[in-house]
Amino acid sequence: MKFAAVLTCSLVAVGSAAVIGKSQNFLGNGMQPEVVARTLSSVEEEWKAQASVFARCNGTSTEASSSLVNCADAPTSFDKSCGTVVAAIIQGSGGDRKVANEYMNDVCTQKSISGWHQQQCQALAAAVQNFMTADSYENREHFNTAKLCQSHWVKFTQEEKERMQKEAAEREAAEKNAEEQAALEEKAHNEEVQKEMEAEQAAAKAAAEKEAERKQEEEKKRAELEAQVKAAEAAAKLARRRLKQRRLPRQQRRKGRRQTPQNKKTQTRLPSLVQCRQHRSQRRKTPRKSSRKWNPLL
Numbered sequence: 380m381k382f383a384a385v386l387t388c389s390l391v392a393v394g395s396a397a398v399i400g401k402s403q404n405f406l407g408n409g410m411q412p413e414v415v416a417r418t419l420s421s422v423e424e425e426w427k428a429q430a431s432v433f434a435r436c437n438g439t440s441t442e443a444s445s446s447l448v449n450c451a452d453a454p455t456s457f458d459k460s461c462g463t464v465v466a467a468i469i470q471g472s473g474g475d476r477k478v479a480n481e482y483m484n485d486v487c488t489q490k491s492i493s494g495w496h497q498q499q500c501q502a503l504a505a506a507v508q509n510f511m512t513a514d515s516y517e518n519r520e521h522f523n524t525a526k527l528c529q530s531h532w533v534k535f536t537q538e539e540k541e542r543m544q545k546e547a548a549e550r551e552a553a554e555k556n557a558e559e560q561a562a563l564e565e566k567a568h569n570e571e572v573q574k575e576m577e578a579e580q581a582a583a584k585a586a587a588e589k590e591a592e593r594k595q596e597e598e599k600k601r602a603e604l605e606a607q608v609k610a611a612e613a614a615a616k617l618a619r620r621r622l623k624q625r626r627l628p629r630q631q632r633r634k635g636r637r638q639t640p641q642n643k644k645t646q647t648r649l650p651s652l653v654q655c656r657q658h659r660s661q662r663r664k665t666p667r668k669s670s671r672k673w674n675p676l677l
Contacts, residue, residue, distance in 0.1 A: 412482070416489035420496045422464060429453040430532075430539035437540075454532055461528035468507055474518035476511040483507065499535070506531050 436450030472479035483504035487497055510527045511518050 412485045413489050413491055416486050416492040416500075419464070419486065419500055420492045422460060423496050423499045425460060426457055426499075426535060427539060429457045430536045431543065433536055434540040434543055457532050457535075458525065458528050461531060462524040464503075465507060465524045465527055466522075469511070469518055469522050469524075474511075474515035474522070476508065476513060476515075476518065479511065480504070480508055502534070503531065 430453070433450060433453040436453070468479055468483065472482060483500070486492070487500035487504060492500055506527055510523065
């Protein structure tokens with residue numbers, strides 16, 4: 380209501396000038412359309428809030444029965460505010476339909492009012508033009524502001540209801556789209572996690588196989604090393620045995636060979652060799668018989 384009062388003061392300030400000089404341009408009498416445009420934009424915000432409350436009241440029984448919201452206050456407040464604004468336009472223009480049209484066109488094209496505010500400004504200007512007559516006196520004295528505001532209220536609430544339905548549909552579509560997007564993202568995330576798990580499992584399997592190959596290779600090398608060590612120990616043992624055999628006396632070596640079960644051929648030949656040596660020894664001890672007779676004279 381305070382914005383409507385400011386708008387009324389702004390419009391009435393030039394009412395007398397418009398009545399006295401109808402031939403003069405209504406905007407040239409000290410009026411500031413920019414100020415009125417900003418004020419009207421604020422008033423339209425109040426109207427929108429009232430229409431929104433009324434639309435929600437008609438749409439849901441819960442809010443209509445709530446003690447915090449009185450649905451009957453919205454149209455009453457709108458009628459009072461709208462009547463004040465329309466009366467200011469009529470009185471400010473001196474009831475001249477042409478002057479009012481020029482002024483409202485200038486107000487609705489200001490930079491400070493745009494979007495749906497501009498549309499509502501143009502709708503209000505068109506409604507005022509439709510209800511005004513060619514008789515300026517009739518307009519000043521008997522203009523039916525209540526009928527205009529009721530008509531404008533019905534149109535305003537219908538547009539607000541459609542806007543709310545559109546916003547609800549867009550919000551529902553956005554929520555559905557968000558849910559679908561979240562589901563797709565979750566699916567993609569799960570797939571990514573699954574791929575990572577499979578990659579980790581594959582990497583762990585490859586690492587286990589590589590570790591098994593490494594252990595197998597180490598086991599093979601250790602077995603080869605042990606075999607080499609055993610072979611070296613056997614070779615060293617054989618070398619020590621041969622060295623020890625070289626240091627034995629010749630007869631002990633031969634005796635050792637005779638006692639060795641591997642020298643079977645030597646065992647068969649040794650008795651003949653011993654017999655031969657014994658025979659030679661006996662022949663040396665036995666004196667030889669001379670074939671010559673003993674001659675004492677000799």
